[in-house]
Amino acid sequence: EISRKILSGEAVYSEGVRRKKDGNTVHVGIQGVLFPVPEGGARGYGIYSDISERRRNEEEMNRRLLSEAAISSISARLLRESGLLGIPPSLEEMASFTGAKEGFLIEFSTTGEIVRELLFSEGRAVWSTSPHISEVFPESDLCTITQYLWEKGRLLLDERLPAPLCEVDRLWELKRLFGAPLLILPIYSERMVSGWLGLQLPESPLLSSHESYLGMFCDLVGGVLLQQKRRSMTSERARILDGTSRGIVEILGRTLAMKDPYTVGHQFEVARLARAMAERGGYDEAFLERVYYAGLVHDLGKIVIPSSILSKPGRLNTVEFEIIKNHALHGW
Incomplete structure (x- = not known):
């Protein structure tokens, strides 16, 4: 077919595989040329060139592009999912990418205790409900x-332990649980090791590019764990602050009741009606509670009004009326 195209005057370039005299194969580029001969007519020739190095470079580039696409997908999933929910499926993808069959991920508290364990086996990663590591x-x-x-x-658990860890005999228990060679990488958060990632490798040593991608994955996981920790701290602080605020509101309410007995029934009625109106408006429970407590202290400014004016049995004079009107400003 190539000869026919050349003799018809068509420019031809093709690539293929040829076997050398020593039996090895080589990638070649074939360029067909047509040129006239003195006797008249024309002849076609095929010029072969070794393109093995170029093909190797192209294959390496394609592998790198596929790897980067896979890592981008894993990173996007980890960041897209909410909190800890994104870590198991992302680890499953990462293990599939590296060929790992078994593994684990653990998170430490600030005091060095294990607070979470994620176990990976047979293609699935799940947060453990009981301690293993x-x-x-x-x-x-x-x-x-x-x-x-x-x-x-x-840390690579293979045939022998590095010198500083020779006395940690139980490291071999990890090898028994997850297989070998077992690569363990640190997970960092706020310039400290906040966890480990361990994966049983299909081969050792692991491709340097794969190990660098695993390092990137650990950095992303560290960011997610840090974000989750900050959310928990914020939630706990909010809970403590909310409890403190309620206590303050109740104390202020009792103080106001002692100052003006009439206000006791009034403030509870306002709080009840305000909550009922907010509930009718479709607001959530947290908002309803805030409205209720706001109703309890809506007359808080009366604390600074003299009792002689608040409890005066008769009609208020002009000056007294101006003073009592300012209770809203004092409360604010």
Whole structure:
């Protein structure tokens, strides 16, 4: 077919595989040329060139592009999902990308205790409801391994332990649980090791590009864990503040009741009606509660009004009336 095209005057370029004399194959580019001969007519020739290096570069570039696309997808999923929910499916994708079959991810508290364990097996990652890794290691061993990860950036459990960890015999228990070679990488949050990622590798050493992608994944997970921790702290602070605020409101309400007995029934009626109106408007329970407590203290400014004016049995004079009108301003 190539010869026919060349003899018809068509420019031809093709690529294929040819076997060399030593039996090895090589990628070649074939360029067909047509030129006249003295006797008249024309002849066609095929010029072969070795394109093996170019093909290797192209294949490497394609692998890199596919890897970057996979990492982008994993990163987007991890950031798109809400909080901790995005970590298990992202770890499943990451393990599939690297070929890992078993693994784990753990998170530490600020005091070095394991607070969460994510176990990966048979293509699925789930948050564990019972301790596994924490049952293997005492706290002192966890600190030793974490310090090693902080200094070295990685730990590979294969044939032997690195010198600083030779006394941590229970490390081999991880190898028994998850297989070997087992690569453990640190997860960082706020310049400290806040967790580990461990994956059983299909081969050792792992491709350097894959290990760098795993490092990027750990950084993203560290960001998610930090965000979750801050949310929990904010929620706890809000709960404490809310409880404190309620206590203050109740104290102020009792103080106002002692100041003006008439206000007691009035403030509860206003609070009840305000809550009922907000409920009718379709607001959530948190808002209804805030409205209720606001109703309890809506006359709070009366605390600064003299009792002689608040409890005066007769009609208020002009000056007294001006004073009592300012209770709203004092309350604000």
